[in-house]
Amino acid sequence: MKIHRTPMTVLPGLTASPNYGTGDALGTNLTVSGLPEHGIIRGVTVVDRADQDVNIDFVFSQSSLTVTDNAAFDPTDAELENVVGVIQVNSWFSFNDNSVGCEANTELPYQTNDGSLIVQGVTRGAHNLAATTDIRISLLIEYA
Numbered sequence: 001m002k003i004h005r006t007p008m009t010v011l012p013g014l015t016a017s018p019n020y021g022t023g024d025a026l027g028t029n030l031t032v033s034g035l036p037e038h039g040i041i042r043g044v045t046v047v048d049r050a051d052q053d054v055n056i057d058f059v060f061s062q063s064s065l066t067v068t069d070n071a072a073f074d075p076t077d078a079e080l081e082n083v084v085g086v087i088q089v090n091s092w093f094s095f096n097d098n099s100v101g102c103e104a105n106t107e108l109p110y111q112t113n114d115g116s117l118i119v120q121g122v123t124r125g126a127h128n129l130a131a132t133t134d135i136r137i138s139l140l141i142e143y144a
Helices: none
Strands: 002-005 025-032 038-048 056-061 083-089 092-094 099-111 117-123 135-143
Touching (some): 025 135, 038 056, 038 083, 056 099, 083 099, 117 135
Antiparallel strands (some): 002 135, 038 099, 038 135, 056 117
16 A cells, blocks of 8 residues: 655635634635545644634535535535545644644545545634634545
């Protein structure tokens, strides 16, 4: 087996104000490309430059999801048919003014025809971001 780590990437479409509420879309769809055609997502690492330590669900899909940043995440029924799965980041390590969230040992298999997956964040608490670049994500992929 081989391992591929994606570059740490800013979640697109984030706003610094107003605060996010539980269940809100955190930014807009992130397209992660350059992935192996099929593999297993073994881990998710999140850098939170605002040190919020708020749990985040990451929804993985084979196609775009309808979202409005900082509004209730409400994909259509048809869009959910393309969802590969969800990984929640709920293990946080807080430092002086930033933090890292890690979910290791996940086991989310995927297959993609074009080497990309859509990732959408959904906050599970109140996020109060200082900048539009505060939340970044990287994936750890295992593949043959």
